Amino acid sequence: MIVTVDVGNTRIKAAVFEGDTILQRFVFDKTALEKNIKNILEKFGAIVCLVVSSVGDVEKNTFLAFEKKLKVHFVSHQDVFPFINNYETPKTLGIDRMVLAAGATLLYPNQNRLIIDAGTCVTYDFVDENNVYQGGAISPGMRLRYESMHNFTAKLPLLTLESPESYVGKSTTQAIHSGVVNGLVYEIDGFIDEYKAACKNIIIILTGGDADFLAKRLKNTIFANSNFLLESLNQTFQYKIKND
Incomplete structure (x- = not known):
């Protein structure tokens, strides 16, 4: 089970996946990022990875604070892409x-x-x-x-x-x-x-x-x-x- 996070210019969207199925979707403001991620992880205890795509101005350290609990991956240009x-x-x-x-x-x-x-x-x-x-x-x-x-x-x-x-x-x-x-x-x-x-x-x-x-x-x-x-x-x- 993973949670994907899209940090946009105005809002943050997230979704919990079991395989290819979305279990729940979330939308929240940047000011409530840490609190909402914590709530998601508490609700879905089987999450093993946090996958982040960011074009916004949220600090990486906010996500890295959760590294003791699960793997955190920031999608970057160095990743492997299928095109x-x-x-x-x-x-x-x-x-x-x-x-x-x-x-x-x-x-x-x-x-x-x-x-x-x-x-x-x-x-x-x-x-x-x-x-x-x-x-x-x-x-x-x-x-x-x-x-x-x-x-x-x-x-x-x-x-x-x-x-x-x-x-x-x-x-x-x-x-x-x-x-x-x-x-x-x-x-x-x-x-x-x-x-x-x-x-x-x-x-x-x-x-x-x-x-x-x-x-x-x-x-x-x-x-x-x-x-x-x-x-x-x-x-x-x-x-x-x-x-x-």
Whole structure:
């Protein structure tokens, strides 16, 4: 039994796995990290390993404090991955993106894969059918789009996510919601259309905190799984154990 931990830019997500099955999922703030990890370990006494993927600013020592009780593994660029990395600057490729690419490679063999992670940023990662990671794209997520319009203008209000009432915003508030939500939907659909035109036999995986909200608004058929990074962490660690 292992617990996987995804330290993101805004929140921490964790999941306890028995083999490939999620027993329980957790979401909490960074300020409550140590307390929540302790509670998880007390509830699931059979956990033998803590697997961490971090793009946030949490100190490693917070996790290393649990080393006396179990093994702690931080996924890094030095790990074994099931794909060839064709990124021109491989050391700058985020660990979260590498984990997502690994999970897609292991779970969907012999296919082209486009993984879209809709969180603080929206990342697009493409692994071809020959298991070569080719690259992708990064753009602002919905929260960043709302905040940037407020922070870099004099009068636009700071709004929180809402479904647009119409494509035509008849007030400033409606126009912002339409621009943020519909703009991102058009962006994602546009990227998917480009990849579908360029290669056949492709699976589209949508994950991240905004995945469920976006999935029902896309015109393209996608596989939406908000737990995909946590599942990919489990798969990547199992792959490492078998191939080290």
